[in-house]
Amino acid sequence: MHVTDVLVVGGGPIGLATAIEARMAGLSVTVVEPRGVPIDKACGEGLMPGALAALERLGIDPPGHVIAGISYQAGDRRVDHAFRHRLGRGVRRTTLHRVLAERAEAVGVELVRGTVDALQQDDDSASARLTDGTTRRAHWLVGADGLHSTVRTEAGLALPVRGTRRFGLRRHFAAAPWNEFVEVHWTPAAELYVTPVGDGEVGVAVLGPQHTDYDEAVRSVPALADRLRDRAITTSTRGAGPFHQRTTARTAGRVILVGDASGYVDAITGEGIRVGLAQARVAIECIAAGNPARYEREWRRVTRNFRMLTSGLVALGDSPLRSAIVPLARSLPGVYGAVVERLAR
Template sequence: MSPVAGDVDADVLVVGGGPVGLAAAIEARLAGLSVVVLEPRAGPVDKACGEGLMPGTLAALTRLGVDPTGHALAGIAYVGGRRRVEHAFSGGVGRGVRRTVLHAALARRAAALGVVAVSRRATDVRQDASGVVVDGLRARHVLACDGLHSPVRRMLGLEAGARRSGGPDRRRYGLRRHYRVAPWGDLVEVHWAPHAEAYVTPVGPGLVGVAVLGPARTDLDATLSVLPALAERLTGAEPDGPVRGAGPLRQRTTARTAGRVLLVGDASGYVDALTGEGLRVGLAQAAAAVAHLHDPAGYERAWNRATRDYRVLTSGLVAAATSPARGGIVPLAATLPGVFGAVVERLAR
């Protein structure tokens, strides 16, 4: 590998070519910087995610010049047994977008702006006062957007140990599968099973995604079997692709910066997918990272501002969902629809 010296291959090297990595690359190009994206996988990459874009997320994508096709989303519904509470977004509609469709739209925009893609995996990171070398490619700055289990985060020693006690394992995981069935509404439905939540997101004229969040060894089909209303909707519907999984979802970091390397998106730390804010927060981090390339302390402050509400709301809801109070979440939301609506509006921004 070449030493850390000499001319650069790009102003910014983005490690990870998923949606947040591509958004970070687009942000950098819009700021007039040269960009290389390091990603070993070819083509749109599928993974387990909820696929519901809130109105604020759509606005952020529009600012980047990205407008993926999908299914309009008018709001969110919580369903538990015979109880159901709904809230329609007051500031516009969201959109259910299959992850591969979103990935492809971001990739087209990045390519049109002149982002260079290199098919390579990051295995080594070295830096000095004026640049960073990642597997032979030198840049003035590196944005690590390489996901939940970020290799760059690990190589830089920025991972925080999991908070584990002698009690039960409260780590949570995500599963997702698509079904070929016509959407039966324009809401993201969150069905609360005794042990897990099932997120139903229409993503196209004949396609619905079902994502399940729960503890280790959660099974998607077993979860549907205790949600008869949802299972009935899916009766006879053919799966479109395999069950995909991700986790454990909770990831903690000691810092979001190390010299000229900034962690962005899931690589920078993650709470849970329960509130569906991952992409919105990731896009905000990407914008903040590009704005603070020369100011790591400023990025830390911006990262805290961009993620504060997400961390507080999601941590609180996950704490309730993994406690004896779980069974009261939907009844409480139905009893206090104004509070439920206020939370939804905050997530929709």
């Protein structure tokens, strides 16, 4: 059986980025993914400045709409922070996936349609069995198969989810963006993320507890509901979650986890792509250097800010102080701006 250097399970944005990183390091790589191009997903679709820089390094510059900063809003209170060093960009997930897939193909990534249902590994390689009965073998296997990762479970790295179970819902509307900031509307029960993704389209994502009603959440922000009234809905409602996923570790023998598969706190800070791209880079750097065991330490380093700030914000949002988040940010604009910059870079 042919043995490739790296087998990536999951062909979403982070899986494809991992594969491109592998090719840039001179490694042979195969990606296994059951869905075709492009893959859509419920997400906020705002690329932080740091995510754009990471994509540029991979040779990718996806089209979209300028994002100048982040605006926290609650009723008639708001606090804005403009990015200090470079702009972000609102990019439809389908557009991002398409340009990543094109780049992967251009650099020689092998793309295989299939679903993995079992893993095996020995001292020299890891194998993935597909549901069609075929097997793919590689020196290293990277699990990039999302929140509900089969690789994470098969490798014995999954932990039960504890605490708050939050979910996301997303739609797009035919409306000219009225703001170059990502608007985050804080309501008593949910957060609504409004992201400009084109000259005539905005995405609105709702994050909240299970069974959150999308329309009710939008109506709870009257100013937003007025802007969207009579606007055509351009995409169907998509959902994702629960966001909180736990792992015992990020490596098990010759299996390495990246992206949401490696463990996830919440989408509340909107920087999942940036963090996932950083994980993809260090995972391949560790493999190429012949020291994949170092990945656990590198994973903790590149996700530290995300884990700490996101966990803190989620805890605050679940506490009686939730209603004070926007007033507090408004009263401490320097602190709010520092947090945004830390997450954006």
